[in-house]
Amino acid sequence: MSKFNNEYVKGVLRTEGTRFVNGEGQEIILHGYGTANWENVEGFMIGGVETPIDVFKFFLFPGPGRDHNPERWTTRRTVTQTIRELCGSKYLETFWDRWEENHLREEDIEKMAELGYNCVRVVLNANALLYEEPGITFNEKGFFRLSNVIDWCEKHKLYVILDMHGVVGGNNGATGDGLFCEVPNVFLDEESKERQIILWEEIVRRYGKRWIIAGYDLINEPVSSPVQHEYIPLLVQYYEECIRRIRAIDKEHIMFLEGAKFARDLRIFDHDYDPECHNWAISIHLYGASPEIKDLYPWLLKCREYNVPLWLGECGSKPIHNGIFYDICAHYGIAYTPWAWKTAMGGPHAPGSVGHPLPKDWNKIHKFLSGGPRPSYAESQRIMDEFIELTKLEHCEINYENARISAKHPDIDIPGSGYDMFLEDGSRYYGTWELSNYLDFRLEDHTKLVWATSKNKPYPAFNWYEDPNVERYDPMEDLALELHCGEFANYTVREVTKDCHVTIEGIGEGSADVFCNGEKVGAITLAAGDILKPALADTLTIPAAEEAVVKIVVTSGTLTIKKLHFAY
Numbered sequence: 001m002s003k004f005n006n007e008y009v010k011g012v013l014r015t016e017g018t019r020f021v022n023g024e025g026q027e028i029i030l031h032g033y034g035t036a037n038w039e040n041v042e043g044f045m046i047g048g049v050e051t052p053i054d055v056f057k058f059f060l061f062p063g064p065g066r067d068h069n070p071e072r073w074t075t076r077r078t079v080t081q082t083i084r085e086l087c088g089s090k091y092l093e094t095f096w097d098r099w100e101e102n103h104l105r106e107e108d109i110e111k112m113a114e115l116g117y118n119c120v121r122v123v124l125n126a127n128a129l130l131y132e133e134p135g136i137t138f139n140e141k142g143f144f145r146l147s148n149v150i151d152w153c154e155k156h157k158l159y160v161i162l163d164m165h166g167v168v169g170g171n172n173g174a175t176g177d178g179l180f181c182e183v184p185n186v187f188l189d190e191e192s193k194e195r196q197i198i199l200w201e202e203i204v205r206r207y208g209k210r211w212i213i214a215g216y217d218l219i220n221e222p223v224s225s226p227v228q229h230e231y232i233p234l235l236v237q238y239y240e241e242c243i244r245r246i247r248a249i250d251k252e253h254i255m256f257l258e259g260a261k262f263a264r265d266l267r268i269f270d271h272d273y274d275p276e277c278h279n280w281a282i283s284i285h286l287y288g289a290s291p292e293i294k295d296l297y298p299w300l301l302k303c304r305e306y307n308v309p310l311w312l313g314e315c316g317s318k319p320i321h322n323g324i325f326y327d328i329c330a331h332y333g334i335a336y337t338p339w340a341w342k343t344a345m346g347g348p349h350a351p352g353s354v355g356h357p358l359p360k361d362w363n364k365i366h367k368f369l370s371g372g373p374r375p376s377y378a379e380s381q382r383i384m385d386e387f388i389e390l391t392k393l394e395h396c397e398i399n400y401e402n403a404r405i406s407a408k409h410p411d412i413d414i415p416g417s418g419y420d421m422f423l424e425d426g427s428r429y430y431g432t433w434e435l436s437n438y439l440d441f442r443l444e445d446h447t448k449l450v451w452a453t454s455k456n457k458p459y460p461a462f463n464w465y466e467d468p469n470v471e472r473y474d475p476m477e478d479l480a481l482e483l484h485c486g487e488f489a490n491y492t493v494r495e496v497t498k499d500c501h502v503t504i505e506g507i508g509e510g511s512a513d514v515f516c517n518g519e520k521v522g523a524i525t526l527a528a529g530d531i532l533k534p535a536l537a538d539t540l541t542i543p544a545a546e547e548a549v550v551k552i553v554v555t556s557g558t559l560t561i562k563k564l565h566f567a568y
Helices: 053-060 076-087 089-103 106-114 140-156 190-207 226-247 293-306 319-331 362-369 377-390 400-406
Strands: 014-016 019-021 032-034 119-125 159-166 213-217 254-258 280-287 310-316 342-344 354-356 412-415 448-451 479-484 488-496 500-516 519-526 540-542 545-567
Touching: 076 089, 076 362, 076 377, 089 140, 089 377, 106 140, 119 140, 140 159, 140 190, 159 190, 190 213, 190 226, 226 254, 254 310, 280 293, 293 310, 293 319, 310 319, 319 400, 319 412, 362 377, 412 488, 479 488, 519 540, 519 545, 540 545
Parallel strands: 032 119, 119 159, 159 213, 213 254, 254 280, 280 310, 342 354
Antiparallel strands: 014 019, 412 545, 448 479, 479 545, 488 545, 500 519, 500 540, 500 545
């Protein structure tokens, strides 16, 4: 079994130093998806109007001259108002029940397990569980649906991280919020804060004895706008009180804490937030990370300082970048849950792992959201009925390729510059090259990465103006690895279920032996030539293996590796 496998989902999860371990003390690399748009919708991911930069600035810099919301399909609150306007109050009474029943079903959880994931970040909105009325009245239908999701996760062996994405009163004023207005009221009025903590206490009372619960993500992306940073001390107070009161009920499960500025700011992590149990982790949101250690450096330092694990609560890039970057994460015990499981197709946001279609007449709703005419009540209800139905997994397109490549399962192409940064024994891999490379990529490895693209080579920036001729570069595509006699590089793929063909692409005047998991599988030579027109070496075959480490050892001359093709 692999530490990526959901066979390791057994017993209460806990932290052990900078690692996550299961109930038997085995390290597990948590990886799964966040269930965006179930309880906590974000309009731009469910067919809304694309958010232009001036509208995004409205959320980040509210204030004079920005006293009205330019969007009407951004959050659960604004979607609720729009459904009322389009379909009427009576229709709205059942809209969210029907939406939540269809959007996340057992079929979704089963599919996650089938794709090889071992956890899920279950995204919550306080308004789906606690009525916005005087007093404390819980939405039992909402809790019933949440209980079902937890049961399904236990059945299909996925640890559950309960994520309070939209808190009472609002956490950051942006599109994924439960906001009243564009300020984080959960920190600014005592009633909102108290109601949110009471809601957490209720969640913990109901589910704190469930072993499948990994832990509690106490608030999503708090105080993210630059004009809100004065509230960061209030975030610290929120965490301290929330943890103190939860620990009075549950001393077993992990507390996941996010910093300010869209979960990127480390300044609040200056003490042990859970001194009684020391069972907490730092959560960051890191999109578009480069597949190298330097993009994790600040957080790795902080985790070592407080001896806690790191979780990439939201992340994502190109699939092959993901696969190589997640290997680095796994070495350090870092969990990762890309965003997001299910989004609409045909909208401004690219589909997540699963894309659901929009109704055939969605353009009529879209025009209304953009300031156009309103469809009739009957027509709006018909379109919304179809919308709710289409969120079921049976109508969706599943991005199997994204899942396969991100997990580094064949069929897959691995760039030469995407070599393993760690050896089989866990030690670091280093080359002997003393100079840099054109993209300053993986400099700490001392490998020779050569230019392998027709793009113009970059040159030092000229600070007086922004040069429009500067190209966009990708080290996975634009660089190749040059190896000399006696040098080697490793490339790992996983879940090789049968004999797999490996073809190495590049140029050179030399030869290399190729090994798989320590056993020689053949030798290759590459012809001299232009790296823009690389040659293919003879195809080799590696056997089935849960994890296959292919090692290329240059025995004579020089080889420049552009790509490795793994295919059945």
